[in-house]
Amino acid sequence: MTHRSHSKTHQVTHLHGPDSSDPEAEHAPRTWARRRVLLLNATYEPLSAVTIRRAVVLMLRGxxxxxHADESGEALRSAATAVPVPTVIRLRQYVRVPYRASVPLTRAGLMRRDRFRCGYCGRPATTIDHVVPRSRGGAHTWENCVASCASCNHRKADRLLSELGWTLRTRPAAPKGRHWGLLAAVEDIDPAWIRYMGAGAA
Structure with missing residues (x-):
């Protein structure tokens, strides 16, 4: 038993990331260093996003x-094993995670909440805007922030909606659901993750 555990650990140390100087890592695209793997609980509930290396360690340790594996079919290789590049993995044993009622406000999360559309005109959004400008006492909260196109953001500047005669397309609110903590933290969501993220991930 001890020998088997040592063997797996040895294999992990030879599964190099794309920024490694080892020649065995040359087949791996450098973008893998920035990519994340969705970690599911045993119940298929999303828990967090981990590095590819961490995901491989969890798999090799049982x-x-x-x-889900990367659609490219690429694998991370060592002298003793080859592991498909994962995009989604699932824990074998259930872990209890305390529920967090509030979701941290991030650019990624707000853009997804507003479906990447401007809260004023509905065109594709590229920026974040405070409905009540911070210079006029507006808070940096889910309820006072919306996705905005550059044109609306520039035109609105530090004015109130009532001063412009504008109205919001929808009333901004904090998103609800466990998966939103993950959506707010990760910039790039792999399409394979969507089925586990709930309706709010679309």
């Missing part, structure tokens, strides 16, 4: 199973 703590998680591969749910």
């Amino acid at each position: 703590r998680a199973d591969l749910v």
Whole structure:
């Protein structure tokens, strides 16, 4: 038993990331260093986003199973094993996670909440705007921030909606659901994650 555990650990140390100087890592695209893997609880509830290396360690140690692999078919290789590049993995044992009622406000989360559309005109959004400008006492909260196109953001500047005669397309509110904590934290969501993220991830 001890020998088997040592063997797996040895294999992990030879599964190099794309920024490694080892020649065995040359096949891996450098973008893998920035990519994340969705970690699911045993109940398929999303828990967090981990690095590819961490995901491989969990699989090799028997703590998680591969749910989805990268569509490229690439694998991380060592002298003894080859592991498909994971995009989604699932823990074998359930872990209890305390529920967080509030979701941290981030650019990524707000853009997804507003479906990447301007809260004023509905065109594609590229910026974040405070409905009540911070210079006029507006808070940096889900209820006072909306996605905005550059044109509306520039035209609105530090004025109130009542001064412009504008109205919001929808009333901004804090998103609800466990998966929103993950959506707010991760910039790039892999399409394979969507089915586990609830309706709010679309």
